Amino acid sequence: MSVMTPxxxxxxxxxxxxxxxxxxxxxxxxxxxxxxxxxxxIPWGGIEDPQPLLALAGSVDVLFVGMGADVAFPPRDLTDALEQAGIMPEPMSSPSAARSYNVTLSEGRRVGCALLPL
Structure with missing residues (x-):
């Protein structure tokens, strides 16, 4: 287990x-x-469940997308839909997404983090 100290x-x-x-x-x-x-x-159904991510439109500018233990890219149609909703998706591993979220959150920015488990 990794413990983070924000x-x-x-x-x-x-x-x-x-x-x-x-x-x-x-x-x-x-x-x-x-x-x-x-x-x-909030719970999330994963990459096949885009609606909760799209519902963040207007409340977050950047969405760190943690794709699990390794770096992977979400499907292009999901990335396109998020961008059209005004959300900039940043795919990375879940540990990296969690750390990036905390740093960006501490700066007072409008940020979200969607995390797939390790």
């Missing part, structure tokens, strides 16, 4: 840690795929 988040919810099949966000453990924003966590 600095200051001005009331937003940081990703505290992750491990095989789970993420810890704001001190609570969540199993499976999740979407994290400054407001909290």
């Amino acid at each position: 600095t200051e988040f001005l009331g937003a919810v940081p990703i505290d840690g992750y491990g095989p099949g789970f993420f810890r966000v704001g001190g609570k453990v969540h199993h499976g795929a999740i979407i994290v924003t400054a407001d909290g966590v």
Whole structure:
């Protein structure tokens, strides 16, 4: 398990840690795929479930997309739909996405993180 030690988040919810099949966000453990924003966590059906990601339009500018243990790219149609909704997707591994989310969140930016489990 990896534990992350974020600095200051001005009331937003940081990703505290992750491990095989789970993420810890704001001190609570969540199993499976999740979407994290400054407001909290919602379960996510994964890449085949684009609607919760598209629902972030207007509330996030950047969406870190954690594709699991390794770097992978989401399907082009998902990337295109997000971009058309005004969301810039940034695909990477889930550990990298979690760290990038925390750093960007601490800067006060409008950011979200969609994470597939390791």
